[in-house]
Amino acid sequence: MTEKIQGYLYLSLAMITVGSTVIASKLIASGLPPFSATALRFAVAFPLFFTLVRLTGTPWPRLERREWLILLLQAGAGSVGYTTLLIAGLRYSSATDAGVVIGTLPVVSAGIAILLLGERPSRSTLVAIGLAAAGVLTIVLRPDDGAHHSPLGITLVFGAVICEGLFILINKRIRTPIAPLALSTIMAGMGVAVAIVPALFEAPSQQGVTMQSLAAVLYYALVPTVAGFILWYAGSARVSGTEASVFTALAPVSAVLLAFVILGEPVSINQLAGIGCVLVAVLSLAMPHFRPKTAGQTQS
Secondary structure, three states: OOHHHHHHHHHHHHHHHHHHHHHHHHHHHOOOOHHHHHHHHHHHHHHHHHHHHHHHOOOOOOOOHHHHHHHHHHHHHHHHHHHHHHHHHOOOOOHHHHHHHHOOHHHHHHHHHHHHHOOOOOHHHHHHHHHHHHHHHHHHOOOOOHHHOOHHHHHHHHHHHHHHHHHHHHHOOOOOOOOHHHHHHHHHHHHHHHHHHHHHHHOHHHOOOOHHHHHHHHHHHHHHHHHHHHHHHHHHOOOOHHHHHHHHHHHHHHHHHHHHHHOOOOOOHHHHHHHHHHHHHHHHHHHHHOOOOOOOOOOO
């Protein structure tokens, strides 16, 4: 197995774990309030990340006070905002619908960069944004089927995607280089700090906490959060950044398939059409960055 094939395998597994967060969040929503679940997720992940930092000798960044404040804002938006809104949204919406919506993250990130950073969009970016919007609308505007479909739930999940897009944008405001493992450790630690206070007001002990929801939080912390990080960076170290970005399209596919297999949720024509639009949007965003190799280039 070549280095590149290994990279593709690691990236695929990483994105499958990302898709599985939708299933885990659906199970969490049935037995834990969102801030309590988020605080517990990062409380489990933080010591594991910190141990990895020590074992690998990853340098700890020396940041200015302004940069620490930016990181705190980043943790509030991306770490806590994403997780809590996803869990809250899945109380009202199906995991299949949520899987389609989270697939719009690369396109939403591009849209945020256009709106807030003033970046000039390319034609492919505009096409991708239109396709992603069409994908979401196919599930928002379909006939209501009761408990499995809710515009409110989809709106909350899309809010989670926006939070994650802001996470990516805010990260660009940090001038000091931060190793990915150190950044994940900081985000996990700050995630606990930000979520713990609202979690105390949720009083989870009075809301029927289930073993299933606790097991789902443990899975979320260990597999998508920690193992997913390791897989993603092991894969991205073996391929180009553009190649790695294409694999983000696997996240919504795995979420929809896992919702069907594990939760037994039906997959409608609207959802298939929606995920098709989202996949084409993500691929159209990435494809223009590929260039044919010249005769003097070799494969990495």
